[in-house]
Amino acid sequence: MKIGELASATATKVETIRYYESIDLLAPPARSASNYRDYGGKHLNRLSFIRRARDLGFSLEAVRELLALSDNIGQSCEAVDLIASSHLAEVKRKIDDLTALRSELERVIGSCRHGTVGECKIIDTLAPRSAC
Amino acid sequence: MKIGELASATATKVETIRYYESIDLLAPPARSASNYRDYGGKHLNRLSFIRRARDLGFSLEAVRELLALSDNIGQSCEAVDLIASSHLAEVKRKIDDLTALRSELERVIGSCRHGTVGECKIIDTLAPRSAC
DNA sequence: CTACACCCTCTAGCAACTAGAGGGTCAAGC
DNA sequence: GCTTGACCCTCTAGTTGCTAGAGGGTGTAG
Structure with a gap:
């Protein structure tokens, strides 16, 4: 082959x-x-x-x-279980992180009034100044 | 500084x-x-x-x-909104992917009977042979 | 006999840093 | 005055998991 x-x-x-x-x-x-x-x-x-x-x-x-x-x-599959479980834990952690991120992004984007950049709530969230 | x-x-x-x-x-x-x-x-x-x-x-x-x-x-914040929205879409996609992955991992791990590697359902899922 | 698809090795590139080598600077304490 | 230690500098290479390219060789169909 x-x-x-x-x-x-x-x-x-x-x-x-x-x-x-x-x-x-x-x-x-x-x-x-x-x-x-x-x-x-x-x-x-x-x-x-x-x-x-x-x-x-x-x-x-x-x-x-x-x-x-x-x-x-012949060996115990404990080690296998451990690797899989810790990977699962990592996946769950990532989901949690991304879910928090999603909420934050939705909040930020939802506040956008579609005006100018100077009034933009999204930029506002990022920059340590100005208003919408 | x-x-x-x-x-x-x-x-x-x-x-x-x-x-x-x-x-x-x-x-x-x-x-x-x-x-x-x-x-x-x-x-x-x-x-x-x-x-x-x-x-x-x-x-x-x-x-x-x-x-x-x-x-x-002075510019419209449309471009800002676009960048943020497409990022949000990407985040959502990742959450979906990871959620599907989590289910699959939970299913695989849940089937483990904690015996030997030869009987391991986790290895079994990965390898194209053997039984639990 | 000439295309063309396939195979080979070796190297560099991607994201977003991080770590290390090998050096210079500056203030405090003896 | 001299050392110690915490900073600072540049430059290079490493991380993960591939991917793409250069520059070549091979095998088969028409």
Whole structure:
């Protein structure tokens, strides 16, 4: 399987696959006579795993740990749970931050009377002076 | 006013102030005899503006535009409104994305039975094989 | 035999800083 | 007068997760 085929099989860009190899996330595959990368089923599985984890928002470092853990089939999955839970906590925190931000932005934008910049409430919120 | 003073007055790091100068967001101040940056009230206002806009999540490019607009006091504030509204739309989109992500993560984590990695539902979700 | 799609390596770029190296300046305390 | 420590300076490289480009080689269809 050539890199382009692996790329379309996993909806990943060719450059991204090479990048994953360069950071040791994906093992270097065999090479053809013409030095083309030649991937097998293992690589496909591994890259699929990476893709799904990335789609769930895990960082590449987290993915790296999840991959390592997934290889120790007998071990407790506590560590897996921990990584996922702390990621979830982070996602929740971001949602909270963005929700607060949204309210603030809505308030600011809602106060705009569509006059001149000199009277603009939005600019007013940002600048430490002037009135609307 | 030295850079450290401006930094603590605006809760900005010294390096960040120098960075803003390097990308022409903040005008270069006068220099003292010993080549120290010497800031005035204008710089304080400008940096405060930048900080508030950044706190509202505006990109540096958006901040640059907002700053330019805020100087044209007579102009219509339509452009300001547009920048703010499109930022708000972006924030909303991010909240939606993260909320969907949160549900997915909660579902995945909730299915974990705290056994071994081989039985782990979390790993199972990521890997295209095995059972819990 | 010549297009053209594909592959290769290596490097630089994005946002928005942050951290470090390697140096100069200035006021206080001994 | 001299050292200590907190500042300041410039310049460069690192962070995350790719993406895009230069400058080349390969393989196949017409």
